[in-house]
Amino acid sequence: xxxxxxxxxxxxxxxxxxxxxxxxxxxxxxxxxxxxxxxxxxxxxxxxxxxxxxxxxxxxxxxxxxxxxxxxxxxxxxxxxxxxxxxxxxxxxxxxxxxxxxxxxxxxxxxxxx
Amino acid sequence: xxxxxxxxxxxxxxxxxxxxxxxxxxxxxxxxxxxxxxxxxxxxxxxxxxxxxxxxxxxxxxxxxxxxxxxxxxxxxxxxxxxxxxxxxxxxxxxxxxxxxxxxxxxxxxxx
Numbered sequence: 226x227x228x229x230x231x232x233x234x235x236x237x238x239x240x241x242x243x244x245x246x247x248x249x250x251x252x253x254x255x256x257x258x259x260x261x262x263x264x265x266x267x268x269x270x271x272x273x274x275x276x277x278x279x280x281x282x283x284x285x286x287x288x289x290x291x292x293x294x295x296x297x298x299x300x301x302x303x304x305x306x307x308x309x310x311x312x313x314x315x316x317x318x319x320x321x322x323x324x325x326x327x328x329x330x331x332x333x334x335x336x337x338x339x
Numbered sequence: 340x341x342x343x344x345x346x347x348x349x350x351x352x353x354x355x356x357x358x359x360x361x362x363x364x365x366x367x368x369x370x371x372x373x374x375x376x377x378x379x380x381x382x383x384x385x386x387x388x389x390x391x392x393x394x395x396x397x398x399x400x401x402x403x404x405x406x407x408x409x410x411x412x413x414x415x416x417x418x419x420x421x422x423x424x425x426x427x428x429x430x431x432x433x434x435x436x437x438x439x440x441x442x443x444x445x446x447x448x449x450x451x
Binding site: 229231233259261266267268269270271274313315326327329330331332 | 343379380381382383384387397429431439440441442443444445447
């Protein structure tokens with residue numbers, strides 16, 4: 226079983242819809258949680274970064290962490306065609322040295338239809 | 340200009356050939372990484388380096404080697420390429436507290 230599970234999709238939604246992307250994880254030591262967006266033929270770029278539990282909002286994007294359920298979410302409001310990309314969750318524990326490595330989900334491919 | 344630059348962007352090579360992928364960064368970060376990305380498997384860590392004198396194996400280092408030529412340069416080599424090394428390869432750096440990773444544009448490698 227993978228440490229981080231993410232539904233690969235593909236997910237297609239109409240423009241203006243609310244999108245919910247999710248990851249589950251098994252390692253209770255994970256404390257830092259990130260969402261990356263990857264456009265086709267590009268490298269992943271950091272979208273959201275949160276520490277421990279709670280919500281964080283940035284414009285149309287909201288990241289939510291529920292450590293008790295080992296579940297993180299990314300919500301996109303008023304989705305736009307430019308949001309079409311693969312979204313990767315990533316997480317890591319608070320540790321020293323080599324243990325501080327990111328573990329990635331496999332990514333969810335999102336298409337927002339005009 | 341990109342903060343993390345990878346060359347080449349695309350490469351087709353034959354089985355058994357030696358190939359080097361190069362990465363340079365202008366972010367001033369000490370920590371650099373090489374990942375490969377395969378459909379359905381996400382990003383997997385090949386090697387990482389915390390400074391010029393520190394090289395560590397990642398999850399899938401077999402068949403790969405690396406060289407940290409300078410703080411800003413980290414290269415990945417496939418000594419004898421095989422078809423199942425066909426993948427998208429990413430170089431990344433991270434900030435001093437290792438909070439997040441910053442990725443290059445990737446190298447699409449095809450081994451035929």
